[in-house]
Amino acid sequence: MVLFFIGDLESGNLFGNFIGVLSGIAMAAFIILLKLQAEDSPIEITLVGNIITFVIGFPFFFLSVPSMNSVSGLLILGVFQLGIPYILYTTSIKHVSAVEAVLIPFIEPLLNPVWVFLVTSESPGGYGFVGGSIVVIALITRGLYQQRKKIFI
Template sequence: MGANLNERKGAIILLILSSILWSLGGVFIKLVNLNPIAIAGFRSIISAIFIILVTRRFKFDFSKDQIICAIFYSLTVFLFVGATKLTTAASAIMLQYTAPIYVAFLSYALLKERILMIDWISSFFVIIGMLLFFIGKLSFNNMLGNLLAILSGISFAGLAIFMRKQKDKSPIDSIIIGNILTGIVALPFSFNKVPDKFSIFGLILLGTIQLGLPYILYSRAIKSINAFEAVLIPVIEPILNPVWTLIVLNERPTVWTIFGGTIVLLSVTINQIYKINTAKKLGDTYGGQTQST
């Protein structure tokens, strides 16, 4: 049975809030004076502690889905932090948000969730909008950073799919495990340099506001929307990136940025309005679990 319409609307709000909080990552990571692996490790340990304290739960059932999800999460964290350090924050975010493409191809095989034609159309315009959004900013000189960002898009897609596979359990447990795994792997690389007070403050913000809290919200939202939407709606995150750079670094957006951002926001908004209207016609439910084209 599809998700209740009110639950679906609530899930969309949670995804938007998650995107807003995630969008702070580019600026915060740039401001922390540590190597990428150390940032990923410290941030994840802080995030794990924060999530456990807030949710007051942690259950490791050793299921295949839980373990795979945790691994994808850890990969996403490492790859994105590394990409943000080695290339521009804009490049890292844009290339990570190729995730909807991978989810679109894998959703039916792994989740039996068919992708609607409106989803394919929305995905196409999101990609066009993001290309326009970062025109003149996407540098291919830092090839390693760009490659890591592309790989982070693949791992983010895997994360969304395997969180969705645990929709009847508690996906947040995989996030906690993933954070602990990230901290353990990063441990040998985390003490080469003592962080200054500003970096410590930045790491606390990264672990709580930018990573821990949004994943709590995201894990709740993903129970009521499908995997494709779980990576499509958060494309609001890269749209907000220049807003924070404007505030913090006084970098003004270009005309291409405004134009591309408008296309992305319209694509996501139209996609969701269409589905909500369809849900009303079908009697306050929406078949997000198993869709037909």
């Protein structure tokens, strides 16, 4: 975590870094609570969470007049980036361990700098690259360890 923020720890960036850390903590809490709901139906709690988010965010929608392009973009992203993945995730969480339920979704944000580099040629900072590499190597190592453990049991 420290490696991701070390290059950007300036007085002007502290609030954004703080919000980023809080976001990560909230995501971890969400996944843990979903895993605790795995015997029931985690889809309902996810739906309630998204309704709460909608209610909180709705007044901010009108701060600027949205165009049809932005509304259609929101609908497309809502369905394909959030809706369908949430359904798949909440359905599959019953079949994975708590650690896997936490680690698998974090592959996407770790790969974001790769996609940004491929599309815009903007390279990630050295510390961010090292931090992301540590997480990816840890995921691969854990997967190999789990697979090897299954073979010998």
